[in-house]
Amino acid sequence: MKLPVRLYARARDLAGADTVQIELEEGATIAMLRSALMEQCPQLQPVGSSLLFAVGTDYAAETQPLNAESQVTCFPPVSGG
Amino acid sequence: MISLTHEEIDYHGLTESVRSDSCGAVLLFLGTVREMTGGRRTVALDYDAFPEMARAKMQELEDEARRRWPVHEVAIVHRLGRLELGDISVALAVSCPHRAECYEAGRWLIDTLKITVPVWKKENWDDGATEWVHPGVEAGTAPPAAEPGTDS
Incomplete structure (x- = not known):
């Protein structure tokens, strides 16, 4: 499946795009998405291990499985306030 | 009450919105744009958000604070976009019946x-970086x- 991953903040700047399309096996987990993202967007390396993932509006654990409908967002640690 | 805004924050109105005759304590926290960070000078900060999730998480903060403390009312506004020195x-x-729980709830809310x-x-330093x-x-x-x- 091809999953659109929305990016924010420095991740978006490094990728040079709001959204990247990541090729994944059906049922892949967030951990597998992280690896695929690093492989397909090596320019994200400076923030790689710190990237957080959300599905919908909730943080997603590394073990969470994904499907073609998953709305995935990815961003480095937050700094509001 | 939870919101995101690109406008100046009316913190007086926000404070009034949580006041109640049932409460003996009202706490207001303002986060403001500071000039110096680690010896470098800030000219402005650009704030960005994932708005749907930011609103959802702020609402969860309010809900959790209500579970932990006898909170009467909570109001949180975060501003986005370009903010200059001193901006909120x-x-x-x-607001809570008593000050101890009000301080605890307020501290937990902003920390979380x-x-x-x-x-x-995003920092905009005075050297242009x-x-x-x-x-x-x-x-x-x-x-x-x-x-x-010329940058976006």
């Missing part, structure tokens, strides 16, 4: 907001733009 980036008002709500700030603030990540400073003011 976040305002949080909370800074860790969980997907909002980011810019830098996203991502706690725990090694800084990546972008050099001054060739034509200042």
Whole structure:
């Protein structure tokens, strides 16, 4: 499946795009998405291990499985306030 | 009451919105744009958010604060976009019957907001360089733009 991953903040700047399309096996987990993202967007390396993932509006654990409908967002640690 | 705004925050109105005859304590926290950070001078901060999730997480903060403390009312507004020195980036008002629980709830709300709500700030240093603030990540400073003011 091809999953659109929305990016924010420095991740978006490094990728040079709001959204990247990541090729994944059906049922892949967030951990597998992280690896695929690093492989397909090596320019994200400076923030790689710190990237957080959300599905919908909730943080997603590394073990969470994904499907073609998953709305995935990815961003480095937050700094509001 | 939870919101994101690109406008100046009316913190007086926000404070009034949580006041009640049942409460003997009202606490207001303002986060403001500071000039100096680690010896460097800030000109402005650009705030960005994942708005749907930011609102959802702020609402969860309010709900959790209500579970933990006898909170009467909570109001949190986070501002987005370009903020100049001294501008208010976040305002949080909370009311409780007594001050001890009000301080605890207010402190927990702002501390937790800074860790969980997907909002980011980008430093605009006085030498023209810019830098996203991502706690725990090694800084990546972008050099001054060739034509200042043309970046998005």
